[in-house]
Every structure is written in structure tokens, then in C-alpha cells.
Amino acid sequence: MSRGSQVDLITPRKKYDGGVILTALILLLAFGVVMVFSSSGIYSDYRYKNLYYLIMKQAFWIGTGSMGLIFFKNINMNKLREFATPFFIASLILVITVFVPYFGKSAGGARRWISLFGFTFEPSELLKLAFIIYVAAAIEKREKVMKAFMNGIAPFFFIFVIAAIVMILQPDLGSILMILFVLCIMLFAGGVNLYHAFAVGILLIPSAYLIIMKASYRSKRIQAFLDPWAYSQGISYQIVQSFIAFGSGGLFGKGLGKGTQKLFYLPESHTDFIFAIVGEEAGLLGATGVLLVFGFIIWKGIDIALKLDETFDKMLAVGITSWIGLQAFINMSVVTGLLPTKGLTLPFISYGGSSLLVNMMAVGILLNLAKQVRR
Amino acid sequence: MRLRIRIIAGLFIFFGVALFARFLYLQVYTGGQMGNLSDRQSAVVQEINAERGFIYDAKGRELAVSVEVPSIYAITYQVKDAEKTAEKVAEVLGANKTEILQKLKSGKSFVWLCRKTEYQKGKQLKALKLPGINMVLETKRFYPKGMLASHVLGFVNADALGCEGLEYAFGKYLNGKNGRLVSVKDKKGRIVASGEVEYEAPQNGYNLVLTLDEGVQSIAEEELNNVFEKFHAKEATVLVMNPATGEILALANRPNYDPNSFNEYPPAALKNRAVSAVYEPGSTFKAVTMAAAFTEKTISESDLLDCENGEWQIYGHKLSDHVKYGVMNFRDVIANSSNIGTAKVGQMLGKEKLFKYARNFGFGDKTGIGLAGELNGKLRTPDKWSGLSIYTVSIGQEISATPLQVVSLYATIANKGKLMQPMLVKAVKSKDGKIVKEFAPREVRQVVSAEVAERMMRVLKAAVENGTGKEASVSGLSLAGKTGTAQKFDPVIKKYSGSKYVASFAGFAPAENPKLAILVVVDEPNASKGIYYGGSVAAPAFGKIAKRALRYLERKEHDDIVRNN
Numbered sequence: 001m002s003r004g005s006q007v008d009l010i011t012p013r014k015k016y017d018g019g020v021i022l023t024a025l026i027l028l029l030a031f032g033v034v035m036v037f038s039s040s041g042i043y044s045d046y047r048y049k050n051l052y053y054l055i056m057k058q059a060f061w062i063g064t065g066s067m068g069l070i071f072f073k074n075i076n077m078n079k080l081r082e083f084a085t086p087f088f089i090a091s092l093i094l095v096i097t098v099f100v101p102y103f104g105k106s107a108g109g110a111r112r113w114i115s116l117f118g119f120t121f122e123p124s125e126l127l128k129l130a131f132i133i134y135v136a137a138a139i140e141k142r143e144k145v146m147k148a149f150m151n152g153i154a155p156f157f158f159i160f161v162i163a164a165i166v167m168i169l170q171p172d173l174g175s176i177l178m179i180l181f182v183l184c185i186m187l188f189a190g191g192v193n194l195y196h197a198f199a200v201g202i203l204l205i206p207s208a209y210l211i212i213m214k215a216s217y218r219s220k221r222i223q224a225f226l227d228p229w230a231y232s233q234g235i236s237y238q239i240v241q242s243f244i245a246f247g248s249g250g251l252f253g254k255g256l257g258k259g260t261q262k263l264f265y266l267p268e269s270h271t272d273f274i275f276a277i278v279g280e281e282a283g284l285l286g287a288t289g290v291l292l293v294f295g296f297i298i299w300k301g302i303d304i305a306l307k308l309d310e311t312f313d314k315m316l317a318v319g320i321t322s323w324i325g326l327q328a329f330i331n332m333s334v335v336t337g338l339l340p341t342k343g344l345t346l347p348f349i350s351y352g353g354s355s356l357l358v359n360m361m362a363v364g365i366l367l368n369l370a371k372q373v374r375r
Numbered sequence: 376m377r378l379r380i381r382i383i384a385g386l387f388i389f390f391g392v393a394l395f396a397r398f399l400y401l402q403v404y405t406g407g408q409m410g411n412l413s414d415r416q417s418a419v420v421q422e423i424n425a426e427r428g429f430i431y432d433a434k435g436r437e438l439a440v441s442v443e444v445p446s447i448y449a450i451t452y453q454v455k456d457a458e459k460t461a462e463k464v465a466e467v468l469g470a471n472k473t474e475i476l477q478k479l480k481s482g483k484s485f486v487w488l489c490r491k492t493e494y495q496k497g498k499q500l501k502a503l504k505l506p507g508i509n510m511v512l513e514t515k516r517f518y519p520k521g522m523l524a525s526h527v528l529g530f531v532n533a534d535a536l537g538c539e540g541l542e543y544a545f546g547k548y549l550n551g552k553n554g555r556l557v558s559v560k561d562k563k564g565r566i567v568a569s570g571e572v573e574y575e576a577p578q579n580g581y582n583l584v585l586t587l588d589e590g591v592q593s594i595a596e597e598e599l600n601n602v603f604e605k606f607h608a609k610e611a612t613v614l615v616m617n618p619a620t621g622e623i624l625a626l627a628n629r630p631n632y633d634p635n636s637f638n639e640y641p642p643a644a645l646k647n648r649a650v651s652a653v654y655e656p657g658s659t660f661k662a663v664t665m666a667a668a669f670t671e672k673t674i675s676e677s678d679l680l681d682c683e684n685g686e687w688q689i690y691g692h693k694l695s696d697h698v699k700y701g702v703m704n705f706r707d708v709i710a711n712s713s714n715i716g717t718a719k720v721g722q723m724l725g726k727e728k729l730f731k732y733a734r735n736f737g738f739g740d741k742t743g744i745g746l747a748g749e750l751n752g753k754l755r756t757p758d759k760w761s762g763l764s765i766y767t768v769s770i771g772q773e774i775s776a777t778p779l780q781v782v783s784l785y786a787t788i789a790n791k792g793k794l795m796q797p798m799l800v801k802a803v804k805s806k807d808g809k810i811v812k813e814f815a816p817r818e819v820r821q822v823v824s825a826e827v828a829e830r831m832m833r834v835l836k837a838a839v840e841n842g843t844g845k846e847a848s849v850s851g852l853s854l855a856g857k858t859g860t861a862q863k864f865d866p867v868i869k870k871y872s873g874s875k876y877v878a879s880f881a882g883f884a885p886a887e888n889p890k891l892a893i894l895v896v897v898d899e900p901n902a903s904k905g906i907y908y909g910g911s912v913a914a915p916a917f918g919k920i921a922k923r924a925l926r927y928l929e930r931k932e933h934d935d936i937v938r939n940n
Contacts, residue, residue: 042561042567188379189379244416245409247401248406248412248413250410251403260413260559263561287402288395291395291398302383302384306381332394333397336394337397337401338394338397
């Protein structure tokens with residue numbers, strides 16, 4: 001493959017425009033800052049006696065994320081391919097460290113965080129990215145045998161189960177489902193035999209059922225999802241408050257900062273349910289705008305994947321795009337009651353350091369891939 | 376591989392479209408409903424009361440005002456020691472401690488402890504500086520003159536809405552529009568300082584300037600009280616009107632009430648009998664028969680009538696006079712109030728003509744004074760009259776009228792035959808004195824000619840000078856008027872009662888240059904003393920009111936002239 005700079009010198013051709021993706025990202029980040037400030041200010045003032053405490057932290061993570069983005073935008077893709085396996089293993093170990101006393105931190109019945117210099121980090125976020133890079137590299141390596149079962153699809157699910165076990169200990173079902181969905185998409189794009197995929201799916205259903213029903217809070221979430229208004233003061237309080245917030249925005253919203261649902265009526269209004277506040281304050285207009293920007297990023301990501309030549313690059317583009325796209329769409333679905341509640345943030349908009357950092361690193365890789373596109 | 380990637384893109388498009396559809400459903404279809412739910416849980420609406428318009432008499436004296444009084448409320452979560460707080464609050468307010476404690480522990484974040492209490496109590500509580508106990512000034516209606524003109528003014532209920540009288544009838548001017556302060560509270564009930572605040576300024580109500588004169592009203596009330604108490608009457612009414620304009624200068628009824636504490640009175644006391652009760656006007660109605668007879672040239676003052684020596688049989692019915700009269704001229708028939716003589720004139724007129732004049736004077740129809748509950752009175756059309764009716768109607772029986780209709784009749788005679796629409800409100804003014812609406816005197820119709828009115832005045836003057844109205848006369852003042860003594864129809868025995876009367880006197884003063892038309896009605900004066908005639912019961916009160924009111928108005932006018940120079 002002639003991916004040399006020689007061609008560039010002979011015919012100064014237009015490079016693939018990664019700038020539009022960056023623009024879309026900046027739009028989302030900027031809007032996210034406004035929404036996080038709007039939804040967290042009063043909570044922050046109440047909890048930390050400082051209106052700006054959480055927004056300052058968010059600003060710090062955007063700065064850190066920008067560095068991550070720049071690093072991955074400029075990293076040599078061959079290096080990334082080489083480091084796929086060690087990166088994945090390192091991430092797995094990092095996830096396990098949450099169980100190390102004085103190092104790991106727990107909140108809300110889950111042990112997902114490690115604490116470092118006063119900042120907490122959620123290593124399972126990093127594991128998602130490492131998993132995608134690893135799977136992309138592995139698909140390229142096994143390109144010839146993807147149609148086979150034992151050499152094709154099976155090893156991927158073996159790796160998935162390892163990652164899943166590490167994460168179920170926390171427990172972090174949302175992240176497990178996320179990497180499962182992304183894995184399925186990548187394998188599908190990577191040319192796996194559909195009958196094999198179907199067979200694995202049937203095998204997974206009973207275990208998925210067991211995992212969901214084992215924890216009572218999960219089965220309650222399913223109940224709350226199926227008939228939210230019946231339990232509006234109980235298990236479905238949050239989703240009903242989310243409906244009220246999102247719906248009350250109407251066409252144009254109450255105006256940025258003018259919503260009332262963040263006044264402790266809607267729990268997690270600056271994190272997982274920030275999109276409800278977007279709907280409340282920016283209305284159908286704002287919510288659709290955010291949906292369209294994500295749609296645009298997905299479109300560009302898929303476009304890049306189609307235009308790339310190497311399998312690793314292609315798979316990486318598909319994986320990262322579908323990860324960000326799926327996480328955004330699933331989060332919106334949870335907020336609007338299309339899917340049961342899961343602990344997933346809205347990329348680039350929700351408050352949350354680790355997910356923001358890792359998501360921005362992923363976009364950095366996508367921008368890096370954009371540079372590889374030949375025109 | 377490319378195809379599969381395109382399929383993935385297709386799935387995302389499908390997902391995105393589904394999400395957009397869901398947005399539409401939630402924000403457009405259920406948007407309004409969700410908005411209501413959101414407001415219901417987070418909005419705190421505080422009403423800001425508009426100041427109700429004041430009511431002034433014709434000379435600008437306050438009859439009804441709104442004063443600011445403190446209302447005490449508690450923000451329960453700010454209260455430190457509920458026991459102690461309740462004890463102290465109860466002590467100052469003179470209330471029950473356990474009741475206050477219950478309110479403090481009701482779980483609501485905001486509770487009223489006492490609405491519209493005395494100023495002093497509010498001040499005392501404020502001095503105690505109890506955490507969580509606050510006060511706000513609210514307006515309360517206050518009638519500084521107490522019972523004076525209560526039936527004209529009406530009163531205001533606990534919700535600050537006018538009931539009865541002008542408070543009700545002119546409510547749309549007086550009310551104003553309450554303002555609102557909508558603030559936002561968080562889930563824990565705390566008002567969010569930075570929250571969006573919606574402020575709607577209250578629009579104060581308009582003031583009313585009445586035609587009523589406090590001086591004339593006081594005189595009328597005082598004299599009405601005297602006659603009401605002296606004769607142990609059941610009810611009584613007085614009306615004083617300016618005949619040239621229809622302006623009512625005084626209106627009072629007994630029993631009456633204090634609008635500051637209206638709920639302590641029985642419903643009967645609240646009734647404005649001057650417009651909301653009817654009675655048989657009796658002999659005072661003979662003026663209508665006279666007006667018809669003069670205009671139709673049926674008879675003149677000096678024409679003679681046979682009064683049948685006090686007893687006359689018609690249609691098997693006995694018509695009688697209180698004194699046995701023989702042959703008298705028509706002037707004396709009216710002056711002495713002979714039923715037989717007047718009935719004969721009525722018969723000469725015929726029922727159509729009598730009805731027409733009664734109607735033109737305003738009987739059987741509302742005067743349009745604008746008070747709620749005004750009655751029409753009963754005046755049947757001639758086709759429904761029996762053969763006897765022409766005799767009874769011409770002496771004021773078989774019909775009923777409100778006191779206001781009767782005083783209008785005499786005001787019309789005094790005003791050279793012109794019927795003026797009675798009025799109570801001169802003008803509606805904004806708080807800064809701008810005129811919002813002005814009510815000019817309105818002529819309803821010329822009922823009789825000025826010449827006929829003049830002739831009637833002379834007859835009515837004779838009635839006071841040497842007829843049944845003698846007891847009305849006061850020295851130095853010429854009066855014109857007519858007595859009325861009507862037996863009350865007793866619904867129990869379906870006959871006119873032998874012991875229940877309505878004694879009245881209607882007329883105007885001074886006779887030649889009338890300034891005032893006055894009616895005094897006394898319902899069921901205690902007949903056991905044998906005094907129940909209008910001439911004895913109502914006429915003296917009429918005379919006193921006329922004299923005192925005229926003197927008051929003259930002096931007042933004089934004062935005004937002095938002040939203007």
C-alpha cells in the first residue's frame with residue numbers, strides 16, 4: 001500500500017476533512033458545558049458550597065481530554081496496532097485495581113473508581129476503548145478465518161467473557177452490554193458467519209437473563225420501564241421525572257438555565273439524565289439538534305470506515321463510531337423511556353471525567369484515521 | 376464488508392428516527408401535560424392583593440376604605456423550637472396553643488397562623504423575632520362610619536369579593552386585579568433564590584364617588600332610628616332624593632347591620648328594603664290618580680265629589696274612609712285622603728288611563744338604579760284587573776311598589792313632571808384622581824306637564840297644611856306630601872289584616888322650590904297604642920328630616936362659598 005507522502009508532494013490533493021468532526025465535537029462539548037453548568041450549579045452549591053465546583057472539574061477534564069485527543073490524533077497507527085494487546089491487558093489490570101483497598105473507591109453500591117491525587121477515574125471506561133482497539137487488531141489478524149467458528153467468532157467471545165467477568169464484579173452491567181453491542185457490530189462488519197453469530201446469541205440469552213434477574217434493582221428497573229406511571233413515586237420516580245423534564249420543554253424549551261427539574265426533582269440530572277434537562281431547557285429544537293450532531297458524527301465515522309483501506313483502520317473506525325453513536329442513542333433512549341435505565345452517560349455532554357477523557361481519546365483516533373483516507 | 380458497514384449505518388438511521396419520533400411524542404403530544412406536572416411540583420404562586428377602591432360620599436368623605444393589616448404565617452422548617460414558638464405565638468394572638476402547634480407540625484412548609492389580625496399584635500410578634508414566624512401586610516375592608524349607609528355600601532367577604540350593595544354591584548370597578556409572584560421551589564420546598572421569578576403587578580381598584588351625602592344620611596338615619604324605636608316597628612325605610620337630578624342623598628333601612636362585622640347579623644338585616652322589598656303604597660299612590668285626572672282633565676281641584684258619609688258598597692265590597700265625609704271638592708278629597716272620593720275619580724278615569732300613568736311614573740318596572748336584587752313591584756295589566764280593581768288600584772291597593780319607586784313618584788312631581796333615573800354613583804375615579812367613568816343625571820321621561828305638577832304640588836301642600844299630613848309641618852318651611860296607611864295583606868288569613876299596617880309619608884320640600892324628595896316608610900308600627908296612621912307615625916319624621924337636611928345643605932352650601940373665596 002502506498003501510504004507515502006510522495007503522492008502528497010506530486011499532486012497536492014485535498015485531505016479527508018476531519019475538521020468537521022472536530023467542529024461537531026466542539027459544538028457538543030460547548031453545549032455540554034452549558035448544560036452541565038445549568039444542571040449542576042444548584043446541586044454543586046448545595047453539596048460543595050460552591051456553584052462552580054463541578055463545572056470547574058468538568059473544565060479540567062475537557063482540558064485533559066483535549067490532550068488525550070491530540071495524542072491519539074497524532075499517534076502512529078502501526079504503533080497503536082502493536083500496542084493493542086498490552087493496552088488491553090493493562091486496562092484489565094487497572095479495572096481490577098478498584099478492588100485494591102485505599103486505592104479503589106465505591107459509590108452507590110458499585111465499586112468502579114480508582115482515586116489518584118484527589119481525582120477519581122473509572123478504569124472500565126478505558127477498558128472499552130482498549131477492547132475496541134484490541135478487537136480491531138484481532139479481526140485484521142484473523143481476517144482469513146473469520147468465517148470459521150472456532151478460529152473466527154469463538155476467541156472474540158472468550159475475550160469478551162474475560163472483560164465481562166472483570167466488570168461484573170464491580171458490577172457494571174451497562175459497560176458490559178456496551179462492549180457486547182460494539183463487539184457484535186465489529187464482528188458483523190468484520191465478516192463473521194451470521195449463523196455462528198446467531199448460535200452464540202442463543203447461548204448468551206439465558207446467562208443475560210440470569211445476570212439481569214439476579215440483582216433485584218435490575219428487575220425493578222425493568223418493571224419501572226414497562227409501566228413507569230404506575231410507580232411514579234417509587235421505582236420509576238426517576239424515569240417519570242425524566243418524562244416531566246423532557247416533555248415540559250415543548251418545542252423551544254424553557255430557556256437555558258431556566259428549567260426546574262434539576263432542583264432535585266430529577267436525580268442524576270447532570271450526569272446520566274442530562275439529556276432530560278436538554279429537552280426541558282432547549283426543547284425539541286435542542287434535543288433534535290443534539291441528535292443530529294451525533295448523527296453527523298456517526299455518518300462521518302461510517303464514511304471514514306468505508307473509505308479506509310486497511311482492515312484494522314476500518315474496524316477501528318466502525319468500532320469507535322458505533323461505540324459513541326450507540327452510547328449516545330442508548331442514553332437518549334433511557335432518558336426518553338425507550339429502554340430501561342442503565343448507567344450510561346451521554347458522550348461529551350454529561351458531567352463525568354473518565355468517560356469524557358476516554359471518549360475524546362476515541363475521537364482523537366477517529367481524526368487520526370481520517371488523515372489516512374485517500375482521495 | 377462495505378455492504379455490512381452500510382447495513383450498520385442503516386440501523387443507526389432507524390434508531391435515530393425512532394428517537395426523533397419519541398421526542399415528538401414526549402415534547403409535542405404530552406408536552407403541555409408534562410409542563411403542568413412540572414409547574415405543579417415546582418411553582419410557588421403568591422397572590423399580591425390589589426387594593427380595593429375606596430367609596431366616598433358626594434363631598435369626598437370616606438365611607439369604605441381598605442387598610443393594611445398584618446397576617447401571620449410560619450415557614451415551618453425554619454422554626455427552631457415548635458413548642459416554645461407555639462406558646463409565644465398563641466400568647467400574643469390570644470389563640471389556642473395546641474392549634475398553633477398542630478399547624479407548625481402539619482408537615483407543610485408554609486402555613487397561615489392568623490389572617491388579618493390587629494396591627495398591634497403583628498408588631499408584638501415581630502419584636503419577638505421568632506425564627507420561621509413571619510408576617511405580611513394584607514388589605515382588609517374597613518367601614519369607618521360603621522352602620523351608616525350599610526345597605527348602600529354592602530360588604531366584602533373573606534375572599535375580598537363584594538357582597539350586597541355597591542360593593543357587589545360595582546365590584547368590577549372596585550376589585551382591581553390581583554398581581555402574582557410566581558417563584559420556584561426545589562424538591563425540599565426551599566425557594567430558589569436564583570430561580571426564574573414571574574411578577575405581575577397588581578392593578579388597584581377604582582374609587583367610587585357617591586351621590587350620597589354623609590350629613591343628610593346621618594340626619595335620615597337618626598330620625599329613622601327615632602321613629603323605628605318609638606313605634607317598635609318591624610321594619611322601616613327612608614329615602615332622600617334630589618328631585619332635579621335623581622341623585623339619592625340618603626338611603627337607610629331598619630333593621631340594619633355593621634358591614635365591618637356583617638356575619639354577626641341575621642340575613643334579614645342585610646336586606647336593602649328600599650329596593651329589594653315591596654309594599655302596598657296605599658294613599659301615597661293617590662298622587663298617580665290625581666296626576667292622571669288632571670292631565671286627562673277628568674276633574675279639577677274644586678270639582679265636588681260625594682264621599683258617601685264614609686261607607687260605599689261596590690261589587691259587594693265595602694269601601695270606607697277613616698272619617699265620615701260628605702260632599703267635598705277634589706283638593707280636600709286628596710288632602711284628607713278620602714278613599715271613596717279618590718276611587719270615584721279612578722272610576723271616571725277608567726283602568727287604561729290609570730294604568731298608563733302608573734306605568735309612566737315607573738311602577739311595575741325596575742328604576743335601573745343598578746343595585747342587585749331590585750324588584751319590579753307588582754302592577755298588573757288592565758286586562759287582568761277585576762271589576763273592583765279600578766277602585767282599589769286608584770287608592771294604592773292591589774299593587775305593590777318598592778320605596779324607591781314611590782320616592783321617584785314624588786320627586787317627579789317636584790321636578791315639574793320630569794322623571795329622573797335614580798342614581799347612587801356620581802363617578803368612578805382611579806386612585807390618582809382621574810375620572811374613569813362619570814354618570815350624568817338622566818331624564819327618563821316627562822310624565823306630566825309642569826303645569827299639572829304645579830297644581831299637584833298645591834294639593835299636596837294643602838294636605839300638609841290642613842289635611843292628614845298636618846303632623847309633618849315644621850315652622851318656617853312649606854312642605855308638600857301625602858300620607859299613606861296601608862293595611863297589610865295577611866297571607867295566613869288571606870285577608871287584609873286588622874292590626875298590621877304600613878305607615879308612610881312621601882313628599883318634597885320646600886314645596887315651591889323643591890330641593891329634596893323624601894319618603895319615610897314604617898312597617899308594622901306597634902298598633903297596640905292605637906297610633907298607626909302615616910300621618911302620625913311617618914309624617915313627623917318626614918318633617919324633621921326635611922328641615923334638618925335643608926338647613927344642613929344650606930349651611931354646607933354657604934361654607935363652600937366661603938371656602939371658594
